[in-house]
Amino acid sequence: MAIVDIHLIYDAISDNRMVSIHVQLIITGQVYDYLLTLDLEIQWIWKSRWSIVRVLYHLVRFLPFISLFVILFIGIPGLGTEKCSKLHRIYGYITVANLTLSEGLLTLRTWAVCGRSRSMTVLLTVLYVSFTIPSIVNIVLLYND
Helix, strand or coil, rough: CCCCCCCHHHHHHHHHHHHHHHHHHHHHHHHHHHHCCCHHHHHHHHHHCCCHHHHHHHHHHHHHHHHHHHHHCCCCCCCHHHHHHHHHHHHHCCCCCCCCHHHHHHHHHHHHHHCCCCHHHHHHHHHHHHHHHHHHHHHHHHHHH
């Protein structure tokens, strides 16, 4: 029977607690930020008609909450390598989806502010696609090894 170094166990427990505390702080900050602007969201977003931009807004607004809860589940002791790996993969896909959607929303807003001109349509589409495709390819290659 192997002797386990008590310091390694203590370090592992401390690291897990620190990660858990940090995630809890991030969730608290995110909920606080969300609540600060909830009245404006209800006034301007919830009462507006459904459109692609509104769907993008809601996805960008709520995907970070989902990813933070996935991180909380990753920190559960005794989760197992396979389940932990699946949760990491889910977190990676959610992160890339959120970045892709938020960049898309920002691109649409920039396009609207610039007067929806044809030249800006082409430029912003090329920029969006050139930045989005490598992110998607990288995450797929990372998790398919």
